[in-house]
Amino acid sequence: MRKRVVGNWKMNGSRQTIAAVLGELGQISVAADVAVCVPYPYVAAATSVLAIGQITVGAQNISEFPEGAYTGEVSGRMLKDMACSSVIIGHSERRRWFHESDESVARKLDKALDAKLFAIVCVGETLAEREAGVTEAVISAQLSRLAGVIGEGDASDRYCIAYEPVWAIGTGRAASEAQIEEVHDFIKRCVGETIQVLYGGSVNAANAAKILHLKNVDGVLVGGASLDAKEFGSICKAAVL
Numbered sequence: 555m556r557k558r559v560v561g562n563w564k565m566n567g568s569r570q571t572i573a574a575v576l577g578e579l580g581q582i583s584v585a586a587d588v589a590v591c592v593p594y595p596y597v598a599a600a601t602s603v604l605a606i607g608q609i610t611v612g613a614q615n616i617s618e619f620p621e622g623a624y625t626g627e628v629s630g631r632m633l634k635d636m637a638c639s640s641v642i643i644g645h646s647e648r649r650r651w652f653h654e655s656d657e658s659v660a661r662k663l664d665k666a667l668d669a670k671l672f673a674i675v676c677v678g679e680t681l682a683e684r685e686a687g688v689t690e691a692v693i694s695a696q697l698s699r700l701a702g703v704i705g706e707g708d709a710s711d712r713y714c715i716a717y718e719p720v721w722a723i724g725t726g727r728a729a730s731e732a733q734i735e736e737v738h739d740f741i742k743r744c745v746g747e748t749i750q751v752l753y754g755g756s757v758n759a760a761n762a763a764k765i766l767h768l769k770n771v772d773g774v775l776v777g778g779a780s781l782d783a784k785e786f787g788s789i790c791k792a793a794v795l
């Protein structure tokens with residue numbers, strides 16, 4: 555399976571960083587499927603900077619509604635229209651600050667699939683949940699609503715799962731190799747072997763190669779380090795088979 559590397563710029567960046575960082579990234583050759591998920595206003599600029607390279611552009615959210623009177627929302631059709639290829643759904647920051655539930659994550663996944671956007675669905679436990687020993691129960695609840703949306707048959711070209719322990723995001727403290735392998739194995743048993751499972755949480759140029767070669771790790775979702783072309787470029791280069 556080709557590895558997948560997804561950058562998540564979150565609410566960072568500017569026209570200047572789009573030109574500088576993506577301009578540099580667009581030059582590199584990669585053996586993995588690489589996407590950079592930028593804030594909505596920069597989607598058009600990002601697709602034009604990356605038009606000639608191998609890296610695609612994604613969004614960080616999608617409306618759970620198709621279109622119409624939903625002020626402030628952005629539909630899957632609009633993202634597709636702006637040449638987005640993929641979208642992150644259910645990131646823990648959206649669950650935390652915007653109260654996204656497992657139900658709304660499933661509705662968003664449905665809309666992403668309708669629009670033929672590749673969906674990166676995030677799951678993961680908080681530190682309190684890990685310490686309480688309920689990591690698998692939390693993740694299985696987060697995954698349970700997805701099946702009804704995905705339907706039967708192989709959906710590996712339509713979505714993947716990103717395991718992001720909340721306590722590892724932006725903390726500089728990635729999960730241990732054993733923790734990653736254990737949870738990825740659990741997720742594969744829930745969603746099926748063919749669905750890619752990415753790891754996210756403090757991935758950087760120094761730890762990427764090790765993480766990317768763990769069993770059942772099909773790629774990485776990268777936050778902070780994706781804002782630096784050299785750092786993200788070397789993560790992309792580490793994503794070889």
Ligand code: PGA
Nearest residue numbers: 723724755756776777778
């Ligand atoms: P981080 O963020 O790489 O900065 O820890 C990962 C994410 O939130 O997707």
